[in-house]
Amino acid sequence: MNLLDRLKNSILVADGAMGTLLYSYGKDTCYEEFNLSHSEDIFNIHQAYIQAGAQVIQTNTYGANYYKLSQYGLEEQVKAINIEAVRIAKQAANKDTYILGSMGGYRGFRKADITLAEIKRSFREQLYHLLHEGVDGILLETYYDAEELFAVVEIAKEEADVPVIAQFSLLEPEVLQNGTYVKDGLLRLEELGADVVGLNCRLGPHHMIQSFEQIPLPNRAFLSAYPNASLLDYEDGRYVFTKNAEYFKSCSVRLVEQGIRLIGGCCGTTPEHIKAIAEGVRGLQPIKEKTVKPIRPKIEVLASHVDQEPPLHEIVKERTSIIVELDTPKHLQTEAFFAGANCLKEAGIDALTMADNSLASPRISNVAMATILKEQHHIRPLVHITCRDRNLIGLQSHLMGLDALGINQVLAVTGDPSKIGDFPGATSVYDLSSMDLIAMMKQFNEGISYSGKSLGKKTSFSVAAAFNPNVRNLDRAVARLEKKVRSGADYFITQPLFNEKQMEEVYEATRHLEVPIYIGIMPLTSYRNASFLHHEVPGITLTEQILEVMERVKDDPVQATKESLSISKTLVDAAMKYFNGIYLITPFTRYDLTVDCVNYVHEKEKLAHGTNVI
Structure with missing residues (x-):
């Protein structure tokens, strides 16, 4: 039975963070490269999540694209890293495990560093390798920029004959980064053909549940949620998350009550969190209807202050x-x-x-x-x-x-x-x-x-x-x-x-x-000023004629001023x-x-x- 058929009548448990566990091993580097150099570690993490109750796992390919790998000088390893990631996941999986090809968002704070055209080229390359290796679905995760996610969903639906899961990440509960309500963003993803739509990363369970309270059940797609473990803390020179695995048991129930059918974890979550989710949803059935909490009206946006002078x-x-x-x-x-x-x-x-x-x-x-x-x-x-x-x-x-x-x-x-x-x-x-x-x-x-x-x-x-x-x-x-x-x-x-x-x-x-x-x-x-500007200040170039004129009067300040003017x-x-x-x-x-x-x-x-x- 394929993934979508299972989701019609079941709650499925997904895995948790990969990078968090690798970070805890002291391996703070390009985690995707570990598919080649530390494949046993990746295999063991997959196994730990499956043993904890995960029915859906994701390949260790979140940043395995040309653009992100180039930051480590690994841009020529896109094919090898993605192929090996799928191989390791298949080796770890059992006959009932679904494998999702993970593809993370590109744009962070510095959106201007990469154009949409460059994103599309890099995305297509990685997508091809994941599909060629036979994943059960594509997981588009941690997308803050709506334009970017909409664009790659269109590509994925054109190229893939497997389910596409598309997830936004929020900087603020209830709204996307461009100010659009989350419910409207998820509706647009469904219109573009995404089979599962939802949220992951950045928010812990509390704020993620708060956001889903305002989201109606999709007409065709299913809902997914991969919350972070908690807010991030800094302790003894390391970033850490609160150890709160048991808390996820009750939170998973509340997520099911909001219509979620695919529940996993993001940053800070471990096999313990996934075990708690599996225990929480055991025996639960997907809801068929829900009461949507009214969206709080946006704060009235007052008109801007305008100077008496025009800009x-x-x-x-x-x-x-x-x-x-x-x-x-x-x-x-x-x-x-x-x-x-x-x-x-x-x-x-x-x-x-x-x-x-x-x-x-x-x-x-x-x-x-x-x-x-x-x-x-x-x-x-x-x-x-x-x-x-x-x-x-x-x-x-x-x-x-x-x-x-x-x-x-x-x-x-x-x-x-x-x-x-x-x-x-x-x-x-x-x-x-x-x-x-x-x-x-x-x-x-x-x-x-x-x-x-x-x-x-x-x-x-x-x-x-x-x-x-x-x-x-x-x-x-x-x-x-x-x-x-x-x-x-x-x-x-x-x-x-x-x-x-x-x-x-x-x-x-x-x-x-x-x-x-x-x-x-x-x-x-x-003349000294002119010479300094010409030879030492980036972005300034004087003509030889101007340098010659200023040199002729270098010993006469009054004449230098006249020539300058x-x-x-x-x-x-x-x-x-x-x-x-x-x-x-x-x-x-x-x-x-x-x-x-x-x-x-x-x-x-x-x-x-x-x-x-x-």
Whole structure:
């Protein structure tokens, strides 16, 4: 009798965690490779689960795909690892055991690291090997991203003639990561043809049962649940789960009452947990109908706060817009910073932008300075947010804080690695890439947190992204820019350009895009400054002509300033032929140079339109 026929009239017990047991053996590495190097250990784990009462086991192939194996240099072993995994499972199974080919989700926090097309290619390869070896079903487990799971279910149903089990993982009970109700996500999986739909991982039994209370019985498919053992704890340098196997006995009964027909365990569960589940469901029959608990209404999402001024990406569509970068101090003497900021305000800038510890060197918090600028000096701030210094928790908290302060103009950047800064031993976090951060901010604008939970209010972030045209392959840089547009970037700010011809090339390469671009222009302070930028700062390239001009006046500071301004104004002229956005980067504390450039931009605008635009 095949798996689906058994599920029509029975509750089936599945196995528990594989990685948890291998971790307990001290083997914290690529667990899928153990199919080749430690096959006896994998066999023994399968046997332990079957002896505990598991009627359904999964192959040790959760991450046995090209993408995940490549992280260990094992991408050429996809076929061997999957074939051996099925062989070991068959060797351990008895005649009544069903074997599911496990295929885990790809996308974690950094969704932008892998495209849907790459996921599909890698998925098809692994699926082929599992089906060729004769598994009894395909288990799609630990999928946080709905788009990804929907896509692979479609492929699995096209290619497989065995049952497909599709399971979401939740960051929050009741909702998917995109804010959709779980019941709607499971309904969509059923519509796509999944034979068993359910939840696994992340949640313990309590919250998983809570989620299933709001899920009706499917019309055609069956329900599955693979809860974690508990919340994760950290003890003596190791991650551990609460030892609560007996608790799973009563929880399994409650899951059956919610319509679950396939019950297993995920992270932290052991053969003891599976034995408790088997004892709990013994003699129970599947329910045919249930009373669904009403879904709690989502928190009312209030409208976003809107500045009286339009966002920068709208201003630049109407006229030449100027934003100026002025780095916050590395010390606690702030008088010069605020003096410069006020001079720039008087010159008529649209926003003052502040980096987030650029070059991995600590400075006064740009959020603190932005708040003072906004509240006390009435200057519009644009803050940079780097992915380097904050994990996912910190980034979400940071964004909520910015909204609470009324600061909604932001630039998302990945951030310079810590090793180039003042503290090369400091940790670089990089939970998210800049593209992931952009997407998260746009989701905030819909009133939805990263986990899918309602924020209770929509934010109003206008999101800028960085664009570095100073590369050998401009087409590749533009392709990355296009990815950021798809992630939700509203406009772009470039690295400083020092070549008039390059500005035309950037225009031609990006003219197909509808998002505005602010062209970076950075006045030079001296020949030493020019040489340093050209030779040592990544992403900045000066022309030989500019280096020669600055070298000729290297011993005359006054003349160096004149030449610097002449170069900057020539670059402004070139930029304004093609772009409405000018991004002036203040060198050191020389805001006098940027004030001069701001005045020059306004003079050009005045001449072009015959009116004062300040």
